Amino acid sequence: MNRPVVALLSDFGTRDWYVAAMKGVILSRVPEVQLLDITHEIPPQDVVAGAFTLAAVVRWLPPGTVVAAVVDPGVGTSRALLAARVDGRFVVGPDNGLLALALRDAKRRMVVRLANRSLWLPDVSRTFHGRDIIAPVAAYLARGGALGRLGPRGLRLTPLALPPVRRRRGFVEGAIVHIDGFGNLVTNLPATLAATGSRLRCRGRAVPVVSSYADAAPGALIAVAGSLGWLEVAVRNGSAARRLRARRGQRVAVETPHG
Amino acid sequence: MNRPVVALLSDFGTRDWYVAAMKGVILSRVPEVQLLDITHEIPPQDVVAGAFTLAAVVRWLPPGTVVAAVVDPGVGTSRALLAARVDGRFVVGPDNGLLALALRDAKRRMVVRLANRSLWLPDVSRTFHGRDIIAPVAAYLARGGALGRLGPRGLRLTPLALPPVRRRRGFVEGAIVHIDGFGNLVTNLPATLAATGSRLRCRGRAVPVVSSYADAAPGALIAVAGSLGWLEVAVRNGSAARRLRARRGQRVAVETPHG
Amino acid sequence: MNRPVVALLSDFGTRDWYVAAMKGVILSRVPEVQLLDITHEIPPQDVVAGAFTLAAVVRWLPPGTVVAAVVDPGVGTSRALLAARVDGRFVVGPDNGLLALALRDAKRRMVVRLANRSLWLPDVSRTFHGRDIIAPVAAYLARGGALGRLGPRGLRLTPLALPPVRRRRGFVEGAIVHIDGFGNLVTNLPATLAATGSRLRCRGRAVPVVSSYADAAPGALIAVAGSLGWLEVAVRNGSAARRLRARRGQRVAVETPHG
Numbered sequence: 001m002n003r004p005v006v007a008l009l010s011d012f013g014t015r016d017w018y019v020a021a022m023k024g025v026i027l028s029r030v031p032e033v034q035l036l037d038i039t040h041e042i043p044p045q046d047v048v049a050g051a052f053t054l055a056a057v058v059r060w061l062p063p064g065t066v067v068a069a070v071v072d073p074g075v076g077t078s079r080a081l082l083a084a085r086v087d088g089r090f091v092v093g094p095d096n097g098l099l100a101l102a103l104r105d106a107k108r109r110m111v112v113r114l115a116n117r118s119l120w121l122p123d124v125s126r127t128f129h130g131r132d133i134i135a136p137v138a139a140y141l142a143r144g145g146a147l148g149r150l151g152p153r154g155l156r157l158t159p160l161a162l163p164p165v166r167r168r169r170g171f172v173e174g175a176i177v178h179i180d181g182f183g184n185l186v187t188n189l190p191a192t193l194a195a196t197g198s199r200l201r202c203r204g205r206a207v208p209v210v211s212s213y214a215d216a217a218p219g220a221l222i223a224v225a226g227s228l229g230w231l232e233v234a235v236r237n238g239s240a241a242r243r244l245r246a247r248r249g250q251r252v253a254v255e256t257p258h259g
Numbered sequence: 260m261n262r263p264v265v266a267l268l269s270d271f272g273t274r275d276w277y278v279a280a281m282k283g284v285i286l287s288r289v290p291e292v293q294l295l296d297i298t299h300e301i302p303p304q305d306v307v308a309g310a311f312t313l314a315a316v317v318r319w320l321p322p323g324t325v326v327a328a329v330v331d332p333g334v335g336t337s338r339a340l341l342a343a344r345v346d347g348r349f350v351v352g353p354d355n356g357l358l359a360l361a362l363r364d365a366k367r368r369m370v371v372r373l374a375n376r377s378l379w380l381p382d383v384s385r386t387f388h389g390r391d392i393i394a395p396v397a398a399y400l401a402r403g404g405a406l407g408r409l410g411p412r413g414l415r416l417t418p419l420a421l422p423p424v425r426r427r428r429g430f431v432e433g434a435i436v437h438i439d440g441f442g443n444l445v446t447n448l449p450a451t452l453a454a455t456g457s458r459l460r461c462r463g464r465a466v467p468v469v470s471s472y473a474d475a476a477p478g479a480l481i482a483v484a485g486s487l488g489w490l491e492v493a494v495r496n497g498s499a500a501r502r503l504r505a506r507r508g509q510r511v512a513v514e515t516p517h518g
Numbered sequence: 519m520n521r522p523v524v525a526l527l528s529d530f531g532t533r534d535w536y537v538a539a540m541k542g543v544i545l546s547r548v549p550e551v552q553l554l555d556i557t558h559e560i561p562p563q564d565v566v567a568g569a570f571t572l573a574a575v576v577r578w579l580p581p582g583t584v585v586a587a588v589v590d591p592g593v594g595t596s597r598a599l600l601a602a603r604v605d606g607r608f609v610v611g612p613d614n615g616l617l618a619l620a621l622r623d624a625k626r627r628m629v630v631r632l633a634n635r636s637l638w639l640p641d642v643s644r645t646f647h648g649r650d651i652i653a654p655v656a657a658y659l660a661r662g663g664a665l666g667r668l669g670p671r672g673l674r675l676t677p678l679a680l681p682p683v684r685r686r687r688g689f690v691e692g693a694i695v696h697i698d699g700f701g702n703l704v705t706n707l708p709a710t711l712a713a714t715g716s717r718l719r720c721r722g723r724a725v726p727v728v729s730s731y732a733d734a735a736p737g738a739l740i741a742v743a744g745s746l747g748w749l750e751v752a753v754r755n756g757s758a759a760r761r762l763r764a765r766r767g768q769r770v771a772v773e774t775p776h777g
Contacts, residue, residue, distance in 0.1 A: 003549055003550060007538065012440070013440045014273070015298055015300040016298065016439055016440040017312050017315050017316035018440075020266065020295060020296070020316050021316055023295055024295075024324075027293060027321045028322075031262055031321070032262060035295070036538060036541055036542075037532075037538070038535055039533055041533040042533075056535050057535035057539055060539040060543060060649070061542040065542075073496065076472065127472055181533045213594070213644055213645055237591070271699070273555075273558075274557055274560075274699045275571065275699040275700075276557065276574050276578075277699075279525065279555070279556040279557070279575050279578070279579070280575055282554055283578035283579040283580060286552060286554070286579075287580040287581075290552070294554070332755065335731065335732065385730065386731055
């Protein structure tokens, strides 16, 4: 039989012992588990960055993988925790939008709210639900536990809080919602809005929309469809973030084909 | 049978190949091992930070786990190396105080000084005892080797060098001994000294001592008992280190209940 | 049977999901694999730092280990990809010098150019050959696949681009080619050039060449033979990089014994 895989994504950083405590809880329950770090360097409490990272990676994980995802500014409040099956993988995390993009892109999905306390650690702290709830629930799923035993169906999920997308005469306006490690600027403008040959306005520049990186000269500033279906501003072999001194939240706009 | 777990804690960072060399030595001896990184980002040669991290995490690791701990400014000098059994886990590392807090909190413990060279790498360098001694000894324990075969009992261990705690009229003075990744300021003032409702003086502020995070408003500066029993200064959903521009070593004082 | 080991080395950093995608591809093909991170913090596109790190660590990995090495500024161009057997381990990576030092130091080696597309992912992107080619090829080797099935022998490999070493009257000039995590300055001057007692000129200082760290007082600036056979400038218990404000690429020179 395949070894179960539990992958972890968080904003805990790697300086402290928090990730190891989660892994210790999982290993105590599933000694044969294969542990996999997605990243623990999501910027603190940046649910949007976490949601992007999770949605981008989940399809590359082996079927059956359980992702324990913890970017959770609301820990200790009444926010719910969720577990979901997403195209044959599982994700466990807070109901704050963190799972929203992974669920959006799924062909088949089922979501429950965590309610069955018998599967959590006996003592649940107010500050570390990653260790006390998410880790043991991930371990339960990794051992083949049934999603339906975790709690009732999750019906109205908290959406991911993204900046508004506004249609104007000849333009659609959105924002930079994420900057990845290569300095690519991910916007929340659907790539389907922009015809190849149109331009994306970003930081005072008119950036040509191209169909692939291959159409760009090294060093050229381009806009392309990213892996999640949004337009991204990129520099081939370079950093668009550094070139444009761009930051998350800055507005961008794309000419609409039939403006 | 459960797979043996070896957890690593060091100040090696993750840029270089040192951690991988330790893991290679362990894997060569225990191919079925489950490797677990606690952290490799202990500030260089910061034995106190390493001791805190180790003591905080050890109880969360599965019984039988072997921790290879390397924060070792004295490598190449005559300082001893130790192996210890601590409440069913094992810790291997230098005799410089790194293991002191984990041992202090243990209900059951046994400590030996590493002396049996037949269990080390044949060629021991002067600069990398983590790879040449600690890794093969951790592998030996992970395979079920006997602690007593590593060397004689360790009797007088080097204590952890912490700043003095001084009792004054109506106050006890200590210091910030560690700042964790959330910016919480860990002091060496025993939480038992401070009644709830008293105040901790830190960086010119009088910080109320509360019994739990739940008693604090988001953004409020509070002092609470930390997981190791010392008072910590914290900001709920924020960084006390940034708020107070605090650094390790700065003095703090707490009003004593019967001052 | 021993679990196969796949070790990863890259310049991807650990903030994004790229490393996890490579691991997901490997785990999908070799569920029992033991994954090992060498480092993902090679400075972006720094092939020399990658080559040093790879050559330094490879001998410490268990025989049979497959290293997936990705420092690949030429991804998407016509540069070749290689797989090599190096003293019983395997290395897969781009033909840009990244493997050169590991191959140079090998007693037994065989190198092939990757050409058998049936072993790659069905859809190969232009930007992520680490996931699409190197990961599945590493998985193939980890499962015991034959090196010869990956492609034809690699004959003329791209050498590692190092600064020139020039012989002058009484001196040999080279450069700082790598600075490790302890701040040691690795030069490309063969240690065999320098008699003990001679001096290495670096940043305006005349640094004594000693035979081992043990010959230096704590805090003293010394030059010693490093693990790859080149002279290194080091400070015992300190950082030579900080002390000398040194940077990669700066020239150094050593007096030749028979100057």
